[in-house]
Amino acid sequence: MSTAEETAGGEREPWGEVAPDAARRLLVAAVEAFAERGYHATTTRDIAGRAGMSPAALYIHYKTKEELLHRISRIGHEKALEVLRTAAEREGGPAERLGSAVRSFVRWHAGQHTVARVVQYELDALGPESRAEIVALRRQSDAAVRGIIEEGVAAGEFTVTDVPGTTVAVLSLCIDVARWFKVNGPRTPDEVGALYADLVLRMVGAKH
Amino acid sequence: MSTAEETAGGEREPWGEVAPDAARRLLVAAVEAFAERGYHATTTRDIAGRAGMSPAALYIHYKTKEELLHRISRIGHEKALEVLRTAAEREGGPAERLGSAVRSFVRWHAGQHTVARVVQYELDALGPESRAEIVALRRQSDAAVRGIIEEGVAAGEFTVTDVPGTTVAVLSLCIDVARWFKVNGPRTPDEVGALYADLVLRMVGAKH
DNA sequence: TCCGAAGGTGAGCGATCGCTTAGAGTGCCC
């Protein structure tokens, strides 16, 4: 795998684009709190406390608690989509590209599982217009995966009868990693990614 | 498939064992509310209102709001485990039994997706002792699936290198159905179950 | 040297939360 693939999506500096410093610290604190307790169970006092600030300081940088969730969701989804696309658009046949996409996407959901948990499981807490924006990003992930599967079927490399259904299953499998992955568990994000890439290639009946 | 397999887990009368009538109505209302908005975003006034009662009536039948979630989680997990085991213990080879187990388990998570959503995604809202009880039930589901896969590998019918990892992936795939399944979507619970059974048999490299 | 913008705090407002209490209605057994 290439170096570009490894660092795509800013896995090293997840929130480097957020400024100023206090706003970034609040956002990082919110990600931790939301991932641990969930959006509704997290208080603004808890977020501010984790960032080493008073409760009122939060409202200098963000209008509401929901805006914090919205910013986290949008940036997180964009990172995940970037990771997926970078791997999906590399050179090679459908099997190589699907395997690479799943490996990268899963590695991101495992390695950044706190962000991923918020991004994937707290969507309902957003208002209608914010949620619509995020759903649009999600559809692009779906289209990217479905595109490779369709290509593989057309090229005779995959044997899939229900392409939309298999696409949903593949994405569901990858996303749910964020729910069960534990940092102190028996597997590294890399190992889970490799396992899942193999499983998905079996699901689409890839010839090897 | 057998009639026993179709009705296992009380898919027709999900809360028939809960008495008296008012307690069951409150529990059904809580399932709906928790599934729609999440545990922490649901108020006791909302639950009582859906059941057509005053807020205070809730505390005649349940000590706290958390006890309601605990009861829902325990009963729901027991139903899901019963569905899984009934299908897993039927006659036939590993491939037939794994396919049957996945089909039934997925059909339950799709058909009872409101219950399943609460049961699978609101676990963190439970206290330590309640959560431990539920986690124990979940381990039994894991053991049931892993058992079949190990059997299939031993019999030379499956080709799986990482049995625990594949088991986690299979269960994750099935459980996450509760998150994305929509009643008015393009597929019935039966259809999703059939699709997923096929996908899982491919994942384990079942010979056919 | 003075000033205004920017970033921060302590105190607290109005609303709403989970939950409790006092008492009323109902049916069943003697």
Next chain:
DNA sequence: GGGCACTCTAAGCGATCGCTCACCTTCGGA
């Protein structure tokens, strides 16, 4: 008919929530 257990309601308590306001500090530029 009287007593009692059970079920439910109206009212509201104390705590905590998201968020606001008045005020303080810091600092770069004219």
